[in-house]
Amino acid sequence: MAAVEPRASQSSGRGARHAEVVAKILLAASATLAAGGILVITLFVAASGWPLLQQTGWWAFVSGRVWSPGTGVFGILPMIAGSVLVTLGALVFGCGLGLPAAIYLAEFAPRRLAGAVRQGVQLLAGIPSVVYGFYALTVLVPLIRRVSSGSGYSVLTGGIVLGVMILPTVVSLSEDAIAGVPAEHRLGALALGATRWQTMVRVLLPAARSGLVAAIILAAGRAVGETMAVIMVTGNVARFPSSLFDPVRTLTGNIALEMAYAAGEHQEALFATGLVLFLFTMSLNLLARAAGRRKRPG
Amino acid sequence: MTALIGPSGCGKSTLLRSLNRMNELIEGASTRGTIRLDGRDIHDPDMDPVQLRKTVGMVFQRPNPFPMSVYGNVAFGPRIHGVRGRSALEETVERSLRAAGLWDEVRNRLHRSALDLSGGQQQRLVIARLLAVEPEVLLMDEPASSLDPISTARLEELIGELRRAYTVVIVTHNLQQAARVSDFTAFLLQGELIEFDRTSTLFTNASDRRTEDYITGRFG
Numbered sequence: 001m002a003a004v005e006p007r008a009s010q011s012s013g014r015g016a017r018h019a020e021v022v023a024k025i026l027l028a029a030s031a032t033l034a035a036g037g038i039l040v041i042t043l044f045v046a047a048s049g050w051p052l053l054q055q056t057g058w059w060a061f062v063s064g065r066v067w068s069p070g071t072g073v074f075g076i077l078p079m080i081a082g083s084v085l086v087t088l089g090a091l092v093f094g095c096g097l098g099l100p101a102a103i104y105l106a107e108f109a110p111r112r113l114a115g116a117v118r119q120g121v122q123l124l125a126g127i128p129s130v131v132y133g134f135y136a137l138t139v140l141v142p143l144i145r146r147v148s149s150g151s152g153y154s155v156l157t158g159g160i161v162l163g164v165m166i167l168p169t170v171v172s173l174s175e176d177a178i179a180g181v182p183a184e185h186r187l188g189a190l191a192l193g194a195t196r197w198q199t200m201v202r203v204l205l206p207a208a209r210s211g212l213v214a215a216i217i218l219a220a221g222r223a224v225g226e227t228m229a230v231i232m233v234t235g236n237v238a239r240f241p242s243s244l245f246d247p248v249r250t251l252t253g254n255i256a257l258e259m260a261y262a263a264g265e266h267q268e269a270l271f272a273t274g275l276v277l278f279l280f281t282m283s284l285n286l287l288a289r290a291a292g293r294r295k296r297p298g
Numbered sequence: 299m300t301a302l303i304g305p306s307g308c309g310k311s312t313l314l315r316s317l318n319r320m321n322e323l324i325e326g327a328s329t330r331g332t333i334r335l336d337g338r339d340i341h342d343p344d345m346d347p348v349q350l351r352k353t354v355g356m357v358f359q360r361p362n363p364f365p366m367s368v369y370g371n372v373a374f375g376p377r378i379h380g381v382r383g384r385s386a387l388e389e390t391v392e393r394s395l396r397a398a399g400l401w402d403e404v405r406n407r408l409h410r411s412a413l414d415l416s417g418g419q420q421q422r423l424v425i426a427r428l429l430a431v432e433p434e435v436l437l438m439d440e441p442a443s444s445l446d447p448i449s450t451a452r453l454e455e456l457i458g459e460l461r462r463a464y465t466v467v468i469v470t471h472n473l474q475q476a477a478r479v480s481d482f483t484a485f486l487l488q489g490e491l492i493e494f495d496r497t498s499t500l501f502t503n504a505s506d507r508r509t510e511d512y513i514t515g516r517f518g
Contacts, residue, residue: 184362192375193352
């Protein structure tokens, strides 16, 4: 590894220079492989889903309300609705809990407590998806079954589980956005006799707005892509839900549940589902980047 | 009007911040001693630091307008202190901007971002924002340190006018500025008050050698 350091190569002649060239090529190769891998996967997914999309038609595929692989009818609107609803639910719970937490951590919490809470929230990010799902399956599903008329496998259950799962993203990114507001703004407001709360609401949050929006969109991206915990608690019925307590199937769930036995055009339909999902997450990421890059408004 | 002078790190800014209890916002800071405002101890348990900071306003080294419009900046203070109603706010904004000598330059761009103003304009805007909450005391921490000579001259002119209506305490590195604009001067060294006197006396006939050495440029 020493060979990649420029200083080492300058002082020790031709052998080292040679090593540097080799190292450079190797590094370039791994970078290309990483980027190329993404490209290959994308192309593969697109190419595999393409024939079915041609045959059914893009619009019919995304607006079709019936998913019936046995009879060759492929419409994924219920799954799109499922993903959107569960993600919205996740945002309600994740942001409802996460934004106040971030505000507290950034401005009001005593330093020690803030450190402990931060650690705790980060720990949530390390819990495997399947563990969340298992916990929700044994605790949350029965609970919701008791308070509603449904089975407990529902939009609401999925939203709550995902809300907790996106908490680390929401909390840490929002806290960074708030803490990133220049200290002068904060001091300026306090020096005018603003309370800490007024300072937060009228100066810090508006100044951090673009960062907060980016945090929420990135969290939504995570929620849309999550699979395991969601299939365990949402019931996975490929039908339009009519209430929060109805079961629902997401785009990710659609692929994960049927890929084991799908073949032919059924398999193509799953790849096409993946393509739609990919478009969703990619546009969310692009949106988040655009929001984060935007200059602070005047 | 009082100027605080002394070499870097001697505690001028810290002293200034003590006067409106801004030091308390720095974690781990502690305070001793008594500061009285109109005969009342500012550390009195009945004294609300938020109210105190409204009465004792502060201008910082670097202009710090909020990332909002010129109007929004000046109206910020009155708004948080409960002033509602468009006409009342508009009147306060105009009066404050006039008092800060900025009105003519910004009257046509009140609703554009304050961040597009020049450094000198921003600093006067910050002063206007301060005047809008009707303070009694103005604390200024090297208000001209990031400005060019022309903006500095305009700012000094403004401070010269403000001293008639307000008690002003200013921290400065610029001795000529202290001599020009202040009535009283305090010389601090390594956290200690060395000398406090009428500016004219202190600059011409200092009673402590260290003060004399500093103002004649022998150190600092």
